[in-house]
Amino acid sequence: MGKASAITSDVIASGFHALSDPLRIQVIELLRSQELCVCELCDRLGVTQSKLSFHLKNLKEAELVRSRQEGRWIYYSLNLTQFLLLEEYLAEFRRFSPIIPARPC
Incomplete structure (x- = not known):
């Protein structure tokens, strides 16, 4: 899997x-x-x-968002590193496509 080989299937899933x-x-x-x-x-x-908490929990477990507490409020932001891992995983498929040329590095 190249660069993406360090990424486990659990992280991707x-x-x-x-x-x-x-x-x-x-x-x-x-x-x-x-x-x-x-x-x-x-x-x-x-x-x-309560509905949003369930969804934020899923995003946090996948490490797609980060949270920080300030007083009684919790603030959320994106964890871009995790998005890059998913992007790298998908980019590996581009190497095998005769239709879509690979992007230069």
Whole structure:
């Protein structure tokens, strides 16, 4: 698997599973440009904190988001390193495609 060989199948599966839900994708999109607290995410997504907590737990377990506590609020941000691992994994398939040329390194 080249560079991606150090990436375990559990890490890959966890990452893609976390990205398989539309609400979790919306969370990722909101966190693209800035760190947000749970209350801001709830307001922007129109969901309850209990529903969002389940999805944030999935994203955290996949290490796609990070959290930090400030007072009584928890703030979330993207863990871009984990996204890079998933991207590297997918890029390995490009090597085998006769249709899509590999990107230069």
